[in-house]
Structure formats: C-alpha cells, structure tokens
Amino acid sequence: xxxxxxxxxxxxxxxxxxxxxxxxxxxxxxxxxxxxxxxxxxxxxxxxxxxxxxxxxxxxxxxxxxxxxxxxxxxxxxxxxxxxxxxxxxxxxxxxxxxxxxxxxxxxxxxxxxxxxxxxxxxxxxxxxxxxxxxxxxxxxxxxxxxxxxxxxxxxxxxxxxxxxxxxxxxxxxxxxxxxxxxxxxxxxxxxxxxxxxxxxxxxxxxxxxxxxxxxxxxxxxxxxxxxxxxxxxxxxxxxxxxxxxxxxxxxxxxxxxxxxxxxxxxxxxxxxxxxxxxxxxxxxxxxxxxxxxxxxxxxxxxxxxxxxxxxxxxxxxxxxxxxxxxxxxxxxxxxxxxxxxxxxxxxxxxxxxxxxxxxxxxxxxxxxxxxxxxxxxxxxxxxxxxxxxxxxxxxxxxxxxxxxxxxxxxxxxxxxxxxxxxxxxxxxxxxxxxxxxxxxx
Numbered sequence: 001x002x003x004x005x006x007x008x009x010x011x012x013x014x015x016x017x018x019x020x021x022x023x024x025x026x027x028x029x030x031x032x033x034x035x036x037x038x039x040x041x042x043x044x045x046x047x048x049x050x051x052x053x054x055x056x057x058x059x060x061x062x063x064x065x066x067x068x069x070x071x072x073x074x075x076x077x078x079x080x081x082x083x084x085x086x087x088x089x090x091x092x093x094x095x096x097x098x099x100x101x102x103x104x105x106x107x108x109x110x111x112x113x114x115x116x117x118x119x120x121x122x123x124x125x126x127x128x129x130x131x132x133x134x135x136x137x138x139x140x141x142x143x144x145x146x147x148x149x150x151x152x153x154x155x156x157x158x159x160x161x162x163x164x165x166x167x168x169x170x171x172x173x174x175x176x177x178x179x180x181x182x183x184x185x186x187x188x189x190x191x192x193x194x195x196x197x198x199x200x201x202x203x204x205x206x207x208x209x210x211x212x213x214x215x216x217x218x219x220x221x222x223x224x225x226x227x228x229x230x231x232x233x234x235x236x237x238x239x240x241x242x243x244x245x246x247x248x249x250x251x252x253x254x255x256x257x258x259x260x261x262x263x264x265x266x267x268x269x270x271x272x273x274x275x276x277x278x279x280x281x282x283x284x285x286x287x288x289x290x291x292x293x294x295x296x297x298x299x300x301x302x303x304x305x306x307x308x309x310x311x312x313x314x315x316x317x318x319x320x321x322x323x324x325x326x327x328x329x330x331x332x333x334x335x336x337x338x339x340x341x342x343x344x345x346x347x348x349x350x351x352x353x354x355x356x357x358x359x360x361x362x363x364x365x366x367x368x369x370x371x372x373x374x375x376x377x378x379x380x381x382x383x384x385x386x387x388x389x390x391x392x393x394x395x396x397x398x399x400x401x402x403x404x405x406x407x408x409x410x411x412x413x414x415x416x417x418x419x420x421x422x423x424x425x426x427x428x429x430x431x432x433x434x435x436x437x438x439x440x441x442x
Contacts, residue, residue, distance in 0.1 A: 013053025022131035054088035131373035138413035139186035153335035298348030300339035367423035
C-alpha cells in the first residue's frame with residue numbers, strides 16, 4: 001500500500017472503542033502513514049478502517065449500514081481499501097466475511113498490530129499506550145482494563161471481549177504523565193467494570209490505589225470515574241475520592257433495576273435493599289457526589305408492579321444523572337437462552353418514556369438549585385452565541401453542558417468561574433466571573 005495515502009479510522013460505539021482507534025492511529029502514524037479520524041475528511045485513494053460496535057441491535061445495525069456505505073464508496077473508486085475491526089467483526093468473524101466480501105480484510109477488537117503489519121509490513125516502535133488524541137486536547141478517556149467477568153443475563157460484552165484483563169498501574173500512570181505533558185488535564189477513567197480493576201493481576205481489587213496514584217500526578221486537574229458495578233463495590237475508593245480535590249465528585253454506576261425479582265433474573269447478584277444501602281454509603285462518604293446511573297425497562301419478569309417499584313426508586317433517589325433503555329434480547333446471552341422476551345415493544349417504550357419523563361422533572365429541579373451559584377467549568381468549545389463548558393459533575397457527550405455567555409473571551413481548555421443564571425433540564429446558562437488560570441489552549 002502506498003505510503004502517500006491517508007488512513008482514516010471511523011469509530012462507532014463507546015468511548016472504549018474510541019481509545020482503541022486512537023491507539024491504532026498512533027501505530028499507523030509511527031510506521032509512516034498520514035492518519036485522520038473524520039469521515040468527512042476521507043479523500044480519494046484513502047484507506048478506511050471502520051471500528052465497529054456490536055453491543056445491541058441498534059449499534060449492530062449502524063455498524064452494518066456504515067460498512068455498506070463505505071463498500072459503495074470503494075466500488076465508486078473513492079477509496080482504495082476498506083478494513084473493518086471492532087466488536088461486531090470480533091463477534092461475527094465467521095459470518096461477516098461471507099456476507100460482505102467487498103471488505104478487504106476483517107479484524108478483531110484489538111488486532112491493531114496485524115492491521116499495521118498488513119498495511120505497511122512494519123511493526124510500530126511506539127509505546128503500546130501511545131495514541132493520537134481525537135478529543136479536544138484538554139480531556140481524554142483513560143481505559144484501564146478490557147473484558148468483563150460479570151456475565152449479566154442481558155449483556156453480550158463478555159462474549160465479545162472475553163475475561164477481565166487489567167493494565168498494570170505503572171503503565172497507566174506512565175500514560176497519564178505522557179498525556180499531561182501534551183496538555184491533557186482531565187481524565188475520564190473507563191472500563192467495562194471499573195470496580196474489578198486489579199483482581200486478575202494483583203489478586204485483589206486495586207482501583208482505589210490506581211486512582212490515588214493518578215491523582216498524585218502533577219498537572220492532573222480532574223479524574224472522573226465511569227462504569228462501576230454495584231456488587232462488591234470497593235468502599236475504599238470513596239475515601240480516595242473524598243481525599244483528593246482533583247477526583248471529581250462523580251460516579252457512573254449502572255444499577256439497571258431495583259426489583260429483587262428482576263435483579264435476580266438479570267443475574268446482578270445484588271438486592272434492592274443492598275443497592276439502597278450502597279447508595280446511602282456513597283453519599284455519606286463523598287458529600288455532594290453526583291451519581292450517574294443507567295436503568296433498564298422491559299427485562300423478562302418486569303410486570304407493572306416491578307416497573308412501579310423502579311419508578312418509586314428513581315423518585316426516592318433523585319439521581320443527578322440518569323439514562324435508561326429498553327431491553328433488547330441479545331443472542332447467546334444467558335437471558336436469551338433462559339427467558340422469553342415476552343413484553344411487547346410498545347409496553348417497553350411506554351415504560352421507558354414514563355421513566356425518562358420522571359427523570360427530566362427531577363433533573364430540572366436539581367438544576368434549578370444551582371441558579372445564582374458560582375461554579376467552575378472547563379471550556380470545551382466555542383459556538384456562535386456561547387462558550388460550551390462542563391462542571392466536574394459532567395462527563396463529555398453524555399451529561400449536561402454549561403452555556404457560558406460571551407461577556408468575556410474564553411479559550412478551549414480553560415478553567416473558569418461562572419455564575420449560573422438559568423437552568424434547563426439538561427443545560428445550564430451562565431455568565432463568566434472573569435478570567436481564571438488557563439490550563440490548555442488548543
């Protein structure tokens with residue numbers, strides 16, 4: 001393959017996939033390719049690599065449609081080659097090549113070295129964690145592990161990614177230091193199951209020690225934790241969160257449900273009472289924490305009574321951040337093998353709508369409590385009428401944003417104090433208090 005061509009990686013799915021793409025981009029760059037991460041920038045003769053998602057039905061459909069779109073581009077001579085990697089191709093490695101033979105090669109989720117070798121006949125010399133940051137430079141996602149050992153009844157992730165595999169603490173800390181040196185100040189720590197970190201390589205959970213060491217790296221201004229699991233939650237992590245001001249008072253912990261019957265069917269290995277006890281302990285140990293959770297409606301065994309229990313739970317807990325989705329049966333999962341997906345789609349959608357309407361009311365009430373208060377935001381981008389920022393309680397892309405009026409000049413990556421003037425369910429309007437320290441000008 002001519003080195004003159006650019007390799008453009010197109011990422012679908014979650015932030016964990018994004019990190020994989022960023023590592024591939026860096027390895028391709030290391031062997032001499034020009035690289036891009038933007039479908040709008042694909043030029044004639046370029047190589048396209050699609051990093052697919054295969055988690056749920058909608059994601060699989062998006063991945064297939066994206067592949068077919070670029071197959072058509074290849075047939076029109078607009079690109080020189082098409083490669084596919086990621087969760088979808090890992091899960092359906094036998095079926096997809098036969099169904100879409102126009103793709104030049106198929107790879108698994110972490111076959112970066114093989115892709116690079118097939119393209120260039122060379123091996124990269126960069127560190128395995130080196131990557132091309134595709135987010136604004138001041139923040140990134142920090143993946144600390146791959147795989148999952150939980151085997152929840154509804155989830156295909158362990159079937160795709162395999163068993164849990166932690167990265168060594170030393171390697172992660174080295175990565176953080178290298179990113180800080182390049183201007184990154186906010187680290188969104190991610191794993192399929194954050195709270196199992198370390199068990200496989202240290203013989204015990206070490207997420208608290210890992211976060212403590214990252215927090216002690218000079219230049220790290222924000223650490224935000226994503227995808228904790230409620231069963232066997234390591235309470236020592238809460239002490240680390242409370243002790244370090246640069247660890248955001250934010251925890252993303254997917255609870256899925258509160259009904260004992262539904263939780264048992266889901267194989268979550270926790271009860272509703274234990275869930276409530278854990279949430280109370282989290283809020284007690286980390287005052288002011290914002291909890292983000294994900295809930296599921298329509299799993300087998302959820303009658304109207306179980307759904308009403310879930311609604312009451314959300315009213316009671318008043319989650320600062322919450323998402324929800326309707327159960328979609330995934331082939332080969334425990335749930336698909338043992339339960340009939342008998343709840344009609346329209347009932348699932350009605351329940352989902354009711355749950356999210358309730359959460360919107362709660363979110364607006366909580367947002368209104370901030371009006372008139374001074375808060376700190378980090379500026380992500382500039383739009384026509386506002387600078388767009390986030391508080392420590394807001395993860396990129398999924399959480400509320402702060403729209404800062406253009407009364408003073410601000411720059412991307414800048415931390416500044418603002419006064420909230422108006423609240424919407426998922427946005428705050430604010431006015432800058434004056435210029436603060438600039439941590440990254442991108």
